[in-house]
Amino acid sequence: MKTLGIARCRGMGRLRKNAPACLFGFCDLWETLPPRPVQWHLFSQLTLTKILKILFISILLAAATTAPAHPVAFDGASQLMFGTVGSVQTLEFYRSYSARAAVGLHAMRFDGEEDEIFTGLQHNWLLKRWNLPSAQANVYAGVGAGLAGEVGQGASPAGIGFFRADYETRRVYTAIDAKWVESADVSRGVFSASAGIAPYEAEFDQLNTWLILQVEHVTGMEDKLDIIPKVRFFKGPYFLELGSTLRGKPVVNFMIHF
Amino acid sequence: MKMLSAISLLALSATLALAASDRVVTVKTTVNGMVCSFCAQGILAHFKKHPAVSNMHVDLTRRLVLLEERKGKSITDEEITDYIKKAGFEPVKVERLKESFDQAKAG
Numbered sequence: 001m002k003t004l005g006i007a008r009c010r011g012m013g014r015l016r017k018n019a020p021a022c023l024f025g026f027c028d029l030w031e032t033l034p035p036r037p038v039q040w041h042l043f044s045q046l047t048l049t050k051i052l053k054i055l056f057i058s059i060l061l062a063a064a065t066t067a068p069a070h071p072v073a074f075d076g077a078s079q080l081m082f083g084t085v086g087s088v089q090t091l092e093f094y095r096s097y098s099a100r101a102a103v104g105l106h107a108m109r110f111d112g113e114e115d116e117i118f119t120g121l122q123h124n125w126l127l128k129r130w131n132l133p134s135a136q137a138n139v140y141a142g143v144g145a146g147l148a149g150e151v152g153q154g155a156s157p158a159g160i161g162f163f164r165a166d167y168e169t170r171r172v173y174t175a176i177d178a179k180w181v182e183s184a185d186v187s188r189g190v191f192s193a194s195a196g197i198a199p200y201e202a203e204f205d206q207l208n209t210w211l212i213l214q215v216e217h218v219t220g221m222e223d224k225l226d227i228i229p230k231v232r233f234f235k236g237p238y239f240l241e242l243g244s245t246l247r248g249k250p251v252v253n254f255m256i257h258f
Numbered sequence: 259m260k261m262l263s264a265i266s267l268l269a270l271s272a273t274l275a276l277a278a279s280d281r282v283v284t285v286k287t288t289v290n291g292m293v294c295s296f297c298a299q300g301i302l303a304h305f306k307k308h309p310a311v312s313n314m315h316v317d318l319t320r321r322l323v324l325l326e327e328r329k330g331k332s333i334t335d336e337e338i339t340d341y342i343k344k345a346g347f348e349p350v351k352v353e354r355l356k357e358s359f360d361q362a363k364a365g
Contacts, residue, residue, distance in 0.1 A: 074300025075344035099300075099346040131291025131348035133321065170293045170318060204295045204316040234296040257299050 070239075071124035071140045071164065072102045073257050083253030086226045086245050087111045088190055088218055092122075100126040106144055106160060108181060110188055112221055118158055118181045120146015140164040148183035158183030170201045173210060192216040196232065207235045212243075282312075284355040284362045285325040287338055290348040292321055300345030308333055308341075315363050321350075326359035 073079045073096045081092045087110060094104030106122040109115065122144030130137040141163050148158030159182050166175035173196040181188045196212030210232035217225050230243025230251050241253035292298050298316055301323055305311050310331035315324040323342065327333060335352045342349040355362055 070297075073297075074303065074346050077300060077303065099344050126346075129291070129346065131346075133290050134293065136291040136293050136297070168293055201319065202295065204298060204318050206295075208295055237296070237299050239296055257296075257303075 070255060071142055071162070072096050072100060072126040075099045077257050079255060079257050081253070081255040083241070083251070085214075085216060085228065085251045085253070086218070086247075086249045087221050094122075094124060106146070108160075108188075110186075110218065110221070114153075115151040116148065116186045116188065117151055117155070118146060118148040118160060118183070118186065120144045120148075120158065120160060122160060124162075135167065135169045137167040138165065148181055148186040150185060153185070156184040158186060171198045173197070173212065187220070189219040190216065191218075205236075207233060209233055212241075214243075282329055282359070283327045283332070284357060284359045285327065285333065285338065286353045286355055286362060287323045287325070287342065288350040289321055289323055289342055290350055292316070292318055292323075292347050298345065298347070301342060301347070304341040304345055308337065313359055315359075317363075317365075320365065324359060324362050 070079060070081065071094065073094075075096060075098050077096045079092075079094050079096070079102075081090070083090055089109040089111070091107040092104065094102040096102040102124045104122060104124075105119070107117070107119045109117050122142050124140060124142035126138060127141055128139040142161065144160040146158055146160065147155035149155035160180065162177065162179040164175065164177045166173070168174070173194070175192075175194045177190070177192045177194075179190040192214055194212055194214040196210045198208065198210050200209070202208040212230050212232055214228040214230060215225060216228060226245040226247065226249070228243050228245050228251055230241050232239070232241045234240070237257040239253075239255040241251065243251035245251065289301075292301075295316070295318065298318070301316060302314065305314050305323075305325060310327050310333040311325050312328040313326035316322075317324065323338075325333065325338070338352050339349040
């Protein structure tokens with residue numbers, strides 16, 4: 001019965017994806033449980049606090065995919081981003097040590113036939129910014145190193161790289177993103193292009209609303225191309241995106257600066 | 259008599275200087291690139307830590323950062339441009355206004 005958790009994690013398709021302890025490879029939580037019938041595991045062995053912790057982590061990570069890309073914020077800022085877009089989930093935390101550079105942690109999960117995970121350290125650069133009277137344009141790039149592998153199958157050294165360019169006025173938004181993860185077992189690329197409009201010009205202290213259409217392709221996935229209509233809201237240091245792929249997969253992105 | 263005049267002049271100068279330093283000054287800075295309030299949070303974060311700033315307002319439409327100085331304290335133009343650059347934007351012009359902060363905010 002020691003292997004019960006593994007069997008559930010590796011062998012039960014949708015159940016695996018929905019099992020909170022299995023998100024982002026936390027299957028160890030299941031493996032360490034003492035031998036009991038399946039239905040006893042969570043409710044008899046875990047305290048309420050542990051269940052709440054797992055639920056909190058699950059909600060956080062279930063909300064995670066290609067997070068809203070804001071690789072470098074202002075000097076001294078910390079930024080937490082997580083999101084879920086189609087088959088890719090992302091969790092990122094960076095500290096900007098200048099207005100042009102940030103360093104932090106990056107975790108990604110690709111839900112495919114074999115779920116894959118990358119976790120590592122990453123450095124981001126704002127390569128170029130154009131501060132125009134009524135617009136701003138940016139070019140970002142970043143590289144990182146960590147571990148990647150199939151869930152429950154061990155991990156090997158991995159590298160990650162990304163490139164992003166965006167242009168924004170108070171009414172128009174456009175962006176292109178490319179991200180690569182490479183290791184002995186994992187080779188994924190995430191490519192996206194976005195365009196959006198703001199139905200009104202929000203002031204600094206008002207709720208900002210954007211209507212955005214994103215096209216995303218993840219190499220090696222069954223879905224060749226995801227078309228994603230979404231709504232973006234932000235106010236103060238809080239940022240939220242809600243949407244869905246045309247195939248019905250939910251899109252949720254959250255970001256905060258502090 | 260000369261001595262008395264000199265002392266009076268000195269006292270007047272000191273009073274005027276004191277009055278000037280006690281005046282609340284509004285500082286208006288024009289900024290380029292400030293199109294997104296989420297991205298401009300850094301401006302707020304930097305200026306609210308400065309002891310001389312009692313109030314601030316960001317106006318995206320007019321591309322302005324308005325600061326109100328505390329009585330008797332001052333923020334230099336260099337500090338203002340440095341903070342705006344640290345927030346990722348381009349300061350264009352710093353002006354010290356005669357009008358109050360509320361008047362400047364109302365435009």
